[in-house]
Amino acid sequence: MSGLTVLDQTSTGAGVLELRLHSPALGREAAATVLTPRGWRPGDHATYPVLYLFHGSSDDHLAWTKHTEIVALAAESDVLVVIPSAGRMGFYTDWKVTDREGTVPLWETFHTVELLSLLEREYGASDVRMAAGLSMGGYGALRYAIRKPGLFRGVASLSGFAHITRPGMASLLGLLAIREGMRPGLIWGPRRHCAENWAANDPYVRAAELAGTKVYLAAGDGHRTSGEEFVPGMGLMERYSRAISDDLATRLVEAGVDVTTNFSPGVHFWTNWRRKLTEFWPYALDVLEAGK
Template identity: 35%
Template sequence: MPHHFTGASRRTVTKAAVAAGLTALFGARAVTARAATRLGPRTLDVSVSSAALGRSAPVRLILPSGFDARAGRTYPVLYLLHGAHDDYTSWTRETDIEAFTEGRDLIVAMPDAGSTGIPTAWRAGPDYETFQVEEVPALLARSYRASGVRAVAGVSTGGYGAMAHAARHPATFAAAASYSGILDTTAPGVPPILDAIVAREKLPPLSLWGNPVLNPLTWRDHNPRARAAGLRGTGLYVSSGSGVAGGSGDWLPETLESALWPSAHRFTDTLALLGIPVTTHYYAGGGHSWAYWKREFTASWPMLARALGVPE
């Protein structure tokens, strides 16, 4: 992918204050890094011991250039979320995010969301929302000098996560971007898609949020469209393709993209009714694949960069 995508006592007191603040904020949810594996000069995988998940889970980090040489500096964080049936390595595998962020003063964090890629508090299962929104940021603040400035972006179910995290935790993220995300989880045809994702990973039926008919409040509470008011003041970018209509004949990814098209429109229509600004890119054709998501990341980058306070 092209690159256009493309003193001492004072420091001690500050560190102590940060640690105390994290303990007060997260209490028993304070997490530790069990191990860190260097993959390159700036890239490493961290194994995080998570109370929310009841196990250790990986996070891939890309640190700023010159991170080790500037011990007193803090950095904003861009969280990149993966999609269904993928993992935390997808952004470095499918894009040139490492080269793209060279020379930009930010941390890129790519947390695990399990095999389904649905980063939520499961009704019968782990709490990936707490892991991503509370535990990982606490670890980054404590061990990697992350500041409180954050933006989040994701593909597919990760696009759901980006908007759900930002909506359910107002003012936590300065910006959120979704590329082919699931943005109205109760829109016609969407619950069966989520059921299929869960079933493909051989997880128990209804383990996500229960039955959408019998447990409507749970589904609503985790629906980005229903929680859209929480996005006021957040920089927003939403893109989605029409899929089969105008597509190239790649049936499966284009059909899935078509199925999510109305859901995305319902979400951004709700934002319009609420008077919440959002940049949208709805395009003819397209598929549910990285070929389109890389392009959309490029288009959304100026908005994300402004929110993070880094060069475009």
């Protein structure tokens, strides 16, 4: 498998690069936003710690820059922030079957092999890394940290669905798949027939394997804060995410994992995540600075 190819690179603002890529792992084009820090220069000099920021389901790599202050935060830091595409229901997994785009997408390989190599070769990325994401992206960050021990110094899940074998989760994921025009059960197989594979991909089940990695968990409680938008179903969704995050935090403490929690009011939508990102940012910088 040859490497990732940059088909086009466009500067869309100060410190903002939009990359159009061809990925052999995906068998098609992909995209990534690269937010460059002050004084950034390209090359293979391994200067900049990297924050990989993952988006949620039914969304794309542009959502973080559209809805939060991540561009301004990155510009005032010494950190390279990379926001790759991950499919509307890719779930940060190397698939075994074709998706609705007509290829078999190897999302984990794209993110942790192809993209990582490109960033270190051409964009000054160092081997000091942290992964963070929201909702589906929070799951992805935790999954990658478990699957690739030592790849990340820290990992963060904001409103993440990090317990896929929890009662009710298969039904929720099935509904999300149908909304995206997909047949349920494509990613890890049908739940009733592939329970072992679901467990193997469940961060809650494998929580003890995060030992040695700093973990940050944030979630709302399903109640809107002052000025927060009403989005049908997102209060219930966040209550579920909060219960999962609570359970995971308890399991991590029992396993002796270094875990920090940030639980407060908010629903499963951008006003909450915008606030959570701002609160998480100093923690991320501390983890990345300590790794330099």
